[in-house]
Amino acid sequence: MSNKYKNLIYIGPFLIILFGSVYLLTNLAPKFFTSISPNTEVKERVVAPNFGPLSDFLGKRVILIFWTSWNDVSLNQLQIIDDYYRSIPNEDIAVLAVSTGEDAKAVEAVLAKKSISARVLLDTDGAVGEAYGVGFLPLTVFIDRAGLEASRIVGPMTLEEIKAQLNQL
Numbered sequence: 001m002s003n004k005y006k007n008l009i010y011i012g013p014f015l016i017i018l019f020g021s022v023y024l025l026t027n028l029a030p031k032f033f034t035s036i037s038p039n040t041e042v043k044e045r046v047v048a049p050n051f052g053p054l055s056d057f058l059g060k061r062v063i064l065i066f067w068t069s070w071n072d073v074s075l076n077q078l079q080i081i082d083d084y085y086r087s088i089p090n091e092d093i094a095v096l097a098v099s100t101g102e103d104a105k106a107v108e109a110v111l112a113k114k115s116i117s118a119r120v121l122l123d124t125d126g127a128v129g130e131a132y133g134v135g136f137l138p139l140t141v142f143i144d145r146a147g148l149e150a151s152r153i154v155g156p157m158t159l160e161e162i163k164a165q166l167n168q169l
Contacts, residue, residue: 054143057094061169062143063162064096066123066134069110074138077156081140082118084162093166096121100129100137144169 054062065081067074078097085095095118099107103124111120123129132141132152141152142165150169153161 054096054147057096057143058147059145060092060094061145061166062094062096062141063166064098064132064141064143065118066098066100066129066132066137066139066141068100068102068137069106071137073156075110075114077138077140078116078118079114080157080159081162082116084159086117095119098123098128100134101126140165142166142169 054064063081063085065074065078067078069075081095082097085093097116097118097120099110099120100123102122104122107120107122121128132139136154138156139152139154140157140162142150144150151165153165157165
């Protein structure tokens with residue numbers, strides 16, 4: 001058998017797999033990902049799972065953001081929320097930034113680089129994240145003055161979206 005035919009034997013299946021993968025990624029994957037909504041709103045307000053400092057903020061609107069140091073999207077979201085928090089009179093709003101599944105050293109490294117004025121909490125064992133059903137980061141939970149979870153947004157948010165969520169509380 002000539003080298004030309006041997007090459008076709010090796011290249012043929014490779015091309016079939018390559019074109020099949022491209023087909024799957026361009027036709028099927030977008031349908032799958034659009035069926036998973038990045039924004040999930042709570043239809044009925046439920047009592048937000050309580051943990052240590054959360055009870056200190058009854059009577060205030062609370063933005064609870066779950067983030068990690070290795071996730072750039074959650075770091076950017078944390079910075080957007082914190083910048084907004086610093087720009088408004090904060091007597092009525094509290095921001096709690098919960099670092100999930102990380103130790104203090106990793107969080108301190110981030111805080112040394114960024115100027116975060118929100119209260120930063122460590123959830124080293126992931127118990128708070130589990131109570132809130134954190135699956136993807138960032139997760140931003142909006143809690144009303146009565147301590148009820150009003151909405152939750154998975155993924156990045158714009159400043160306008162944050163303001164709109166707060167106005168609904």
